[in-house]
Amino acid sequence: MDATTTDYPTPRAALVAGARDALGAPIAVLAAGYVGYGALASGFDFPPLLIVASTLMIWALPGQLIMLEMHAVSAQLVLIVLAVSLSASRFLPMTTVLSGMMRHPRYSSWQMYAAAHLLAMTTWVAAVNRVPQLPAEQRLPYFVGFALLCWIACAVASAVGYFLAGQMSELVKLGLVFMNPIYFLLILTGETKAALGRLALAAGAITGPVAHALAPEWSLLAAGLVGGSAAYALHRWRRQRE
Amino acid sequence: MNNVSVADLLVLILACAAGTYLWRALGVAVAGRLDPDGELFSWMGCVALAMIAGLVARMLVEPVGVLATTSLLERLGATACALVMYFGLTRRNLLAGVVSGCVAIVLLQLLR
Numbered sequence: 001m002d003a004t005t006t007d008y009p010t011p012r013a014a015l016v017a018g019a020r021d022a023l024g025a026p027i028a029v030l031a032a033g034y035v036g037y038g039a040l041a042s043g044f045d046f047p048p049l050l051i052v053a054s055t056l057m058i059w060a061l062p063g064q065l066i067m068l069e070m071h072a073v074s075a076q077l078v079l080i081v082l083a084v085s086l087s088a089s090r091f092l093p094m095t096t097v098l099s100g101m102m103r104h105p106r107y108s109s110w111q112m113y114a115a116a117h118l119l120a121m122t123t124w125v126a127a128v129n130r131v132p133q134l135p136a137e138q139r140l141p142y143f144v145g146f147a148l149l150c151w152i153a154c155a156v157a158s159a160v161g162y163f164l165a166g167q168m169s170e171l172v173k174l175g176l177v178f179m180n181p182i183y184f185l186l187i188l189t190g191e192t193k194a195a196l197g198r199l200a201l202a203a204g205a206i207t208g209p210v211a212h213a214l215a216p217e218w219s220l221l222a223a224g225l226v227g228g229s230a231a232y233a234l235h236r237w238r239r240q241r242e
Numbered sequence: 243m244n245n246v247s248v249a250d251l252l253v254l255i256l257a258c259a260a261g262t263y264l265w266r267a268l269g270v271a272v273a274g275r276l277d278p279d280g281e282l283f284s285w286m287g288c289v290a291l292a293m294i295a296g297l298v299a300r301m302l303v304e305p306v307g308v309l310a311t312t313s314l315l316e317r318l319g320a321t322a323c324a325l326v327m328y329f330g331l332t333r334r335n336l337l338a339g340v341v342s343g344c345v346a347i348v349l350l351q352l353l354r
Contacts, residue, residue: 084262085258088266095266183336186328
């Protein structure tokens, strides 16, 4: 991924380029997570087809894990859905930012709503850095190419994990789990160029562990709101002084 | 856990899918009413970035699950390997960086 402005000949070429960029680290990391999900699910009473369906329909790994674990302890449906939904609140700022970037008269609103389903933390981080470098018309196809391939790959990965569950050692699981923080650390520090974005990253890195220590169930949202707002306020204050 | 029908599980999955999609749809709807170059947008971008950075820091500093069996020093050492590979040895090759971090954490366990 280079930082220069790219102009693909057609929106279709942008879609293919997006899919090509997903191959490699992004799919490896996402799929590793879903192999783990499939392996975990095989221990519960979900048939494999429903596990694949849950990945395609929910497409949010933390929420899916919450669903499995709460179902395993026989929690009430309403409570499970509430917990899953709360864990997905991170998608609100993410979809807002990304669909604001991808808007173009060529694409109808139902296409934007459909694309929003493909959003995941991984696809967001990759797209939010790449998409502004593209002409407006190519942004949505690029994102869809990228995210669609991830989505399909992870549906397959859930099934693979389901059937490989018994054969994975603890060390392999450790390596797969460690992929997630490392991937986000590298792509965020490597691709976030704007001063405001870097400030937000630093603030979040501080508020994250603190919020987790204070209130684990709210930590993601709280760290984002407090850290992000602090970074934003600091940036504005510095700008006004200049 | 027993005697749960496939239909019940499907209802559970559909309900969880709806509860997740709600936020995505809300995000698209909000975006349609905001100026993408405006201040509210850049604030939301900050919140999203800080959320992910917070999660990463938490996973490295106080992990839960299988990562909790490793020591902080081991995690930081493996993280350093990944950073050196990504920024130093390869020209920002994500796959090389990620894989070297994972290999490092596994090797550190074997060397214990």
